[in-house]
Amino acid sequence: MTRIDINSFNNYGYTILKSFFSNDEIDSLNMTISDQLKNRCLINSKMTVDILTGELAGKRLLLKDTSDTLLQENYKLNDLHLESEICRNICLDTKLCDQLKLLLNDNPVAINSLAFNKGSQQPYHFDTY
Numbered sequence: 001m002t003r004i005d006i007n008s009f010n011n012y013g014y015t016i017l018k019s020f021f022s023n024d025e026i027d028s029l030n031m032t033i034s035d036q037l038k039n040r041c042l043i044n045s046k047m048t049v050d051i052l053t054g055e056l057a058g059k060r061l062l063l064k065d066t067s068d069t070l071l072q073e074n075y076k077l078n079d080l081h082l083e084s085e086i087c088r089n090i091c092l093d094t095k096l097c098d099q100l101k102l103l104l105n106d107n108p109v110a111i112n113s114l115a116f117n118k119g120s121q122q123p124y125h126f127d128t129y
Contacts, residue, residue, distance in 0.1 A: 001099050009103045017099065025090065032084045033115050037071060040064050045083055050076040074118045081113040 001017075008015040036043065040063045047063040052074040061070070063077065080087040090096070091110045100108035 001102050006103060015103070017096075020096070020099075021090065021093075025086075028086050029084075029090060032086050033077065033080065036063065036077070036080065036083065040066060043083075047080065047083055048078045050078065052076065071117075075116070077115040079112055080115055081110060087113055 001015075005015040005017065036045075036047070043064065045063060048060050049063050049066045049070075051057055051059050051061065051070055054070070054073040056070060056073070060078075066075075081091045082088075088110075091113055097108050
């Protein structure tokens with residue numbers, strides 16, 4: 001991690017770790033997300049979706065109850081790490097945790113995971129436990 005990465009995190013609330021994970025790892029995660037969305041009605045999951053735009057903006061629904069039309073809106077897919085070993089392995093990756101420890105000056109803890117079809121555009125914030 002460079003000083004630029006740390007400054008970016010401190011100034012803007014994020015940093016970009018280019019090529020940190022392999023293309024295969026990212027492709028596998030993207031395929032998992034795609035499969036979860038496509039097969040959502042068949043999967044007995046408590047995973048939720050926060051709808052960010054449209055008539056139901058601000059609503060949280062179970063993924064399995066989310067229509068194709070709603071998935072055309074901007075949304076957040078919550079807690080994939082609880083359902084997907086691939087996502088969990090990425091969230092808990094030792095190299096990533098080491099980098100996060102440098103940024104946070106403390107040990108990181110995975111408390112949730114979010115996947116977006118489009119960024120939420122939320123300003124930097126801290127979600128409480």
